Amino acid sequence: MNILISMIDIYLFMPELFIIFSFFILLIYGVSISTNKNYGYPVLLRSIGYLTIIVFLFTLFFLIKSSDFSSVYFSNFFFSNQSLKWIKITLLIISIFYIFLIVSNIHLEKLNIFEFFLLFLLTILAIFLIISTFDLISIYISLEILNLTFYVLATIKRTSEFSTEAGLKYFILGVFSTGILLFGISLIYGYTGITNFTDLNIFIQNLIENKNVIEFPIQLLLGLVLISVSFFFKLSAAPFHMWSPDVYEGTITSVIALFTIFTKVIIFYLFINLFNFAFYDLFSIWQKLVIFCAFFSLFLGTFIAFIQTKFKRFLAYSSINHMGFIIMAVSSANCNGFYSLFFYIIIYILINLGIFSSFSSLRSVTSYKVNQQARYINEFIILSKTQPMVAFSMLIIFFSIAGIPPLAGFFAKLIVFLTCLENSFYSLVIFSILISCLAAFYYIRIIKIIYFDNFEIWPIYLPIDRLKANVLSFSVLSLTLFCLNPNLIINIIYIIVIM
Known part of the structure; x- marks a missing residue:
């Protein structure tokens, strides 16, 4: 029974888990490539931005395939229902538009900081947790x-x-x-x-x-x-x-x-x-x-x-x-x-x-x-x-x-x-x-x-x-x-x- 409950919790928490794993993968990618002398210390700002959009698209897929039933998980710390599901989908679509808005603007601001999009990933993760609390x-x-x-x-x-x-x-x-x-x-x-x-x-x-x-x-x-x-x-x-x-x-x-x-x-x-x-x-x-x-x-x-x-x-x-x-x-x-x-x-x-x-x-x-x-x-x-x-x-x-x-x-x-x-x-x-x-x-x-x-x-x-x-x-x-x-x-x- 405990294993079943744990699997249900993980299933309901799948979009957030995917964002967490994607954050660490992009962080390792960014640090290893941007500090590599063999690649000439490339600027990864635009590429990390487009990879973030891909992460949001996959998260959108997980949300669409998620359950519509009202339920609570992780010892009643979080909840999920159809209304919350559509709010998260709306926020992800807005997030994609937001990246389109800023991906060139950050370059014009002369900010060679690829961590901006990683922090934005953490922001979306925190937003999902807040509205699910x-x-x-x-x-x-x-x-x-x-x-x-x-x-x-x-x-x-x-x-x-x-x-x-x-x-x-x-x-x-x-x-x-x-x-x-x-x-x-x-x-x-x-x-x-x-x-x-x-x-x-x-x-x-x-x-x-x-x-x-x-x-x-x-x-x-x-x-x-x-x-x-x-x-x-x-x-x-x-x-x-x-x-x-x-x-x-x-x-x-x-x-x-x-x-x-x-x-x-x-x-x-x-x-x-x-x-x-x-x-x-x-x-x-x-x-x-x-x-x-x-x-x-x-x-x-x-x-x-x-x-x-x-x-x-x-x-x-x-x-x-x-x-x-x-x-x-x-x-x-x-x-x-x-x-x-x-x-x-x-x-x-x-x-x-x-x-x-x-x-x-x-x-x-x-x-x-x-x-x-x-x-x-x-x-x-x-x-x-x-x-x-x-x-x-x-x-x-x-x-x-x-x-x-x-x-x-x-x-x-x-x-x-x-x-x-x-x-x-x-x-x-x-x-x-x-x-x-x-x-x-x-x-x-x-x-x-x-x-x-x-x-x-x-x-x-x-x-x-x-x-x-x-x-x-x-x-x-x-x-x-x-x-x-x-x-x-x-x-x-x-x-x-x-x-």
Whole structure:
């Protein structure tokens, strides 16, 4: 019986095991070839990137062939079901697009570090563990694996003092948020003696049914609040956002894309798992904190983004603003809320793929410097003349992220508003609509700079490479064709949430 259980655990854990073995094989390959004098110390950056894509394709095959039944494994530390299977498949497809996006960008950043893609493999492994976790202990261990890879990636450009400063800030505040998480877990375990989600749910239900209990113990409530605060730190939701603008500004564009695209998805899914399986009966308590963060993120992300001149800091505050909309969907805590959450996140990912593929391609030749990355928003001036297709793509993307119909971003916000109206969050909906109208101005400001501003010096931009053009085309076509045939994304969300 023990052998049978072990084989079932290994079968369910097969995609993660394959990523682990592939990581060690690629590490041995990279170290042995890149340090070999007979081969002339070759640059393995591009080849390791394409091998990583092959690893993801095989992992995709293992996931498609895996079981659709709901089950737990490894002593109830992890769980698996059809919804989780499709989320992993979606993340792998996004990961392949991400590699297409950065494989040439890292070369232009003059980073001869093939370990970047190995760290990305560990990141995907940690993401799979996080969204599969079914225990407070596995939450902590999985998040620590992810944090360690992010600390290294944030400082991967060792020749830049800005990257070093960003990595140090991210490390200090990341350790602080992890300490808050561990303290919250210890308080819950100290009172209940339980870490499993199902057991915690049963314990809280018995606590509610006990008529002698008038209010919940302070240890349980404080532990719940501390865990929520730690998650909001990871999401850079206001007022726990202080690390985000500085880290965005100092880190290379490829790593910022990784933080923006992947971190938000997994933390929100972890948020749903924890509070849906374990602490759903305490919904009215943690909902107040969620609504407060939604208000604050919408307000702060909108008004501080107005005064930003650097594009990376602008993206940081723009993402804080969008965290407010996503948190609004989380505050509903029902099937419609989860539906609107995943719908908004998929549109958010498509938008960010377009933003980073266009932004990372804007490398100008100024002051006798080649491949200089654009930093300031004003550098987008007259882009409509020098790169007309990139300029048009940015117009579609920024109109979509501003929520202008009939693009996909408008429907993403609309579904969140309708979900909140069903739950009688009228003040939150009115406030978010007003904030959306204000936020549209700073997106339109960028369009004005691209198309209508006068210029003194004609900027010379290098042409966009083929891989980034493919990713940009995919993003723009997805955002524009959605209004013609929305059933594709709607069916994907239905499979993820309902199945």
